[in-house]
Amino acid sequence: MDFFDNLALGLSVAFTPNNLLWCFVGVTLGTFIGVLPGIGSLTAISLLLPVTFHLDATSAIVMLAGVFYGSTYGGSTAAILLNLPGTPSTAVTALDGYPMAREGRAGVALFMTTVASFVGGSIGILVMMFFSPMIVSAALQFGPAEYFAMMVLGLVAASTISSGSPVKGIAMVVLGVMLGVVGSDIETGTPRFTFGIPHLYDGISLVAIAMGLFGVSEVIISIKMIKRGHIEHKNITLRSMIPTRDDVRRSWMPMLRGSSIGSFFGALPGTGGVIASFMAYAVEKKVAKEPERFGKGAIEGIMAPETANNAADQTAFIPTLTLGIPGNVVMALMLGALMIHGIVPGPQLMVKNPDLFWGLIMSFWIGNLMLLVLNIPLIGVWIRVLMIPYHMLYPAVLMFICIGVYSINNSYVDVIAVMVFGGVGYVMRMLDFQPAPLLLGFVLGPLMEENLRRALLISRGDFMVFLERPISGTIVVLTAMLLLLALWGARPKRRGKTLLQDT
Amino acid sequence: MSHRVDYRDIIAGALLIVLGLFAGFYATANYNLGTLRHMGPGMFPSWLGFMLAGLGFFVLVPALFRAGTLPKPDIRQFIAVLAGTLIFALTINVLGMVPAIFLLTIASVLADDKLGVVGTLVLCVVLSVLAVLIFRVGLEIPLYPFIWPF
Known part of the structure; x- marks a missing residue:
C-alpha cells in the first residue's frame, strides 16, 4: 500500500508545527493580497521570495503555494463587492457576482464562492494526487531530448496562448533564456556576459528579476491606474450568507463542470485559472436553460468560474512538480524557490523528496480548510482590507521589496539590481512586452541548455534525435502546430489587447 | 497620440x-x-x-x-519610485533600516498627491514599526534599525 504510506508521510510533514504555521501565513497573506485589487499573487510571491531563504524548502514552498491558491479565494471578494477583480482569474466572477451584490445578495454570493473555491480546490487536489504518480513513472523514462522538447513546448505555449503578440512573447522567452545564460558556464566554468562585474559571476538573481518586473514596475504602473470603488455592503452578517434551497440546487452541476474544466486547463502549459474561469462561464451559459439570466446575478455564473479557477490552481502543480515544467509564471517562481534550496525539479523530485511532494499536497488540504474558515466567518475583516487605499499600500509594497531583497545577503547591490529591473520592466510594458514569458525563459534557460547539450552529445551532434524518438518527436510536432496556429491567429488584422493576461 | x-x-x-x-x-x-x-x-x-x-x-x-x-510614460511615478529604491539602497548600510524606510516612503509618496504631510509621516512610522516587527522580531534577521555614523 504505497499510496497510503505516501499519504501518511505527507500528513506527518504537513502537520509539523512549523509547516502548519507557514501554511497559515501563506493562505492568510494570499487572501489579503487576493482581496486587494492591484496586487496579485505574482507580486506577492515575488515579494516573499527573500523570506524563503530563511526557511527550509518544504516550508517555503508550502507558504508560497498558500499565497497562490489563497489569493484566488480572496479575489472573488473584490469582484463581488466592487465589480473589480482582485486577481485576474476572478474577473468573470464579477459578471454575476456584482449584480447579486446589488440585489442585496452579497452575503450569499460571498458564501457560495467560498464553497465553490473549496470544492474546486478539493477536486483539483484529488486529480493531482491520482495523476502525479502516473506521470512521474512515465517521465522517469525521459531522456535529455524529451526534456528539451518539453521545455520548448512549455515556453511556446506560455508565450503564445495568453499574451498579445506571439512574436513579442517568444522574443521575451528568448531574452529570458539569454539572461539565464549570464554567469559561469556549468560545464567549462567560462564566465559568460559578465563584463568583468563580479556580482554577475553567479548569474543574475531570480529575486532581483522577479521583484523588479512584478514588484517595482507593477507599482509604477498601478499608482495612476487603480481607483477605489464604493462599497455598499459593509456589514455582511452570517445570517445573510445562508443560500436558499434554490441556490444550492442550481449550484451542483456548475461546480462539477467547473472543476473538470479547471482541472484540465490548470494542468496544460500556457493556460491556467484565467482561461479556465472564462471557459467555465461560457460553458454554463451555453448549457443553461435560461441563458438570459446570466449577467443579472445568476448563481451558476459565479459557481462555475470559482470552482474552475481554484481547481486550476491546484492542478497547475502537476506539470511543475512531476516534470519540472512550469505551465505559468507563478509556477516558474515556485520552481525557482525550490532551485534556490538546491532541489532539482523533475520526476526525480517525487522519488528523492517524497516528503516535500506529499507534504505539499497534504498542506493543500489543510490550507483549503483554513481558507474556508478565513473566508466565511472572517469575511468582515477582508471587507475592511478592501477599503485600504492604494496610495497607502504601494509605499508598503516598496518597503517590503527593498528590505526583503536586502535581507538575503545584506547587500545594497541587490537592491540596486531590483531598481534596474524595475526600470527595465516599466520600459518593457510601455513597449507592450509581457514580463511573464521572460521570467519563464529565465528559470528554464539553464536547464534547457544543459539538456540540449546532453541530447546532442548522446546523438553525436545529430538534431534528428529530437524527431526520431517517439515522445520527443510528438512534442516537437505539437510545438510546431502551436506556433503555426499562434502566428496564423495573429495574422489577420491586429489581435486586440490581451484579454487573458497571465495569472 | x-x-x-x-x-x-x-x-x-x-x-x-x-x-x-x-x-x-x-x-x-x-x-x-x-x-x-x-x-x-x-x-x-x-x-x-x-x-x-x-x-x-x-x-x-x-x-x-x-x-x-505611442503610450505616454508616467515620468513622475517612474522617477519617484526608482529614486526611492535607490535612496534606500544607498542609505541602508550608512543610516540603518528606519531612516532608509523614511526616505524611501517620502520619495515614493511623491509619486502621488493623495497623501499629505501628516499622512506621510504616519505611514513612515507605521511601516518602520512593521518592518522591525516582521524582519527583526518575527524572522530574526539581523538588520540594524539605526546606525550612528558619527
Whole structure:
C-alpha cells in the first residue's frame, strides 16, 4: 500500500508545527493580497521570495503555494463587492457576482464562492494526487531530448496562448533564456556576459528579476491606474450568507463542470485559472436553460468560474512538480524557490523528496480548510482590507521589496539590481512586452541548455534525435502546430489587447 | 497620440535587433563555440542572440506598414519610485533600516498627491514599526534599525 504510506508521510510533514504555521501565513497573506485589487499573487510571491531563504524548502514552498491558491479565494471578494477583480482569474466572477451584490445578495454570493473555491480546490487536489504518480513513472523514462522538447513546448505555449503578440512573447522567452545564460558556464566554468562585474559571476538573481518586473514596475504602473470603488455592503452578517434551497440546487452541476474544466486547463502549459474561469462561464451559459439570466446575478455564473479557477490552481502543480515544467509564471517562481534550496525539479523530485511532494499536497488540504474558515466567518475583516487605499499600500509594497531583497545577503547591490529591473520592466510594458514569458525563459534557460547539450552529445551532434524518438518527436510536432496556429491567429488584422493576461 | 506608423513596435523591434546582434556577435567572438557534439560555452548564447535579432526583425517590419500609438510614460511615478529604491539602497548600510524606510516612503509618496504631510509621516512610522516587527522580531534577521555614523 504505497499510496497510503505516501499519504501518511505527507500528513506527518504537513502537520509539523512549523509547516502548519507557514501554511497559515501563506493562505492568510494570499487572501489579503487576493482581496486587494492591484496586487496579485505574482507580486506577492515575488515579494516573499527573500523570506524563503530563511526557511527550509518544504516550508517555503508550502507558504508560497498558500499565497497562490489563497489569493484566488480572496479575489472573488473584490469582484463581488466592487465589480473589480482582485486577481485576474476572478474577473468573470464579477459578471454575476456584482449584480447579486446589488440585489442585496452579497452575503450569499460571498458564501457560495467560498464553497465553490473549496470544492474546486478539493477536486483539483484529488486529480493531482491520482495523476502525479502516473506521470512521474512515465517521465522517469525521459531522456535529455524529451526534456528539451518539453521545455520548448512549455515556453511556446506560455508565450503564445495568453499574451498579445506571439512574436513579442517568444522574443521575451528568448531574452529570458539569454539572461539565464549570464554567469559561469556549468560545464567549462567560462564566465559568460559578465563584463568583468563580479556580482554577475553567479548569474543574475531570480529575486532581483522577479521583484523588479512584478514588484517595482507593477507599482509604477498601478499608482495612476487603480481607483477605489464604493462599497455598499459593509456589514455582511452570517445570517445573510445562508443560500436558499434554490441556490444550492442550481449550484451542483456548475461546480462539477467547473472543476473538470479547471482541472484540465490548470494542468496544460500556457493556460491556467484565467482561461479556465472564462471557459467555465461560457460553458454554463451555453448549457443553461435560461441563458438570459446570466449577467443579472445568476448563481451558476459565479459557481462555475470559482470552482474552475481554484481547481486550476491546484492542478497547475502537476506539470511543475512531476516534470519540472512550469505551465505559468507563478509556477516558474515556485520552481525557482525550490532551485534556490538546491532541489532539482523533475520526476526525480517525487522519488528523492517524497516528503516535500506529499507534504505539499497534504498542506493543500489543510490550507483549503483554513481558507474556508478565513473566508466565511472572517469575511468582515477582508471587507475592511478592501477599503485600504492604494496610495497607502504601494509605499508598503516598496518597503517590503527593498528590505526583503536586502535581507538575503545584506547587500545594497541587490537592491540596486531590483531598481534596474524595475526600470527595465516599466520600459518593457510601455513597449507592450509581457514580463511573464521572460521570467519563464529565465528559470528554464539553464536547464534547457544543459539538456540540449546532453541530447546532442548522446546523438553525436545529430538534431534528428529530437524527431526520431517517439515522445520527443510528438512534442516537437505539437510545438510546431502551436506556433503555426499562434502566428496564423495573429495574422489577420491586429489581435486586440490581451484579454487573458497571465495569472 | 496616433501616428502613421507604429513607433512603439519599431522601437521594440529595433531594441531586440540591437540586443540580439550584440549578444550573438559578442558570444561568437569571445567564447568557444565548440561543435554540435561538444557544444562550447558560446554556441547556445550565440544562437539565442541571432534568434532574438530575427524576432526583432519580425516585430519591426510589419510596424512600418500600420498606424499605431505611442503610450505616454508616467515620468513622475517612474522617477519617484526608482529614486526611492535607490535612496534606500544607498542609505541602508550608512543610516540603518528606519531612516532608509523614511526616505524611501517620502520619495515614493511623491509619486502621488493623495497623501499629505501628516499622512506621510504616519505611514513612515507605521511601516518602520512593521518592518522591525516582521524582519527583526518575527524572522530574526539581523538588520540594524539605526546606525550612528558619527
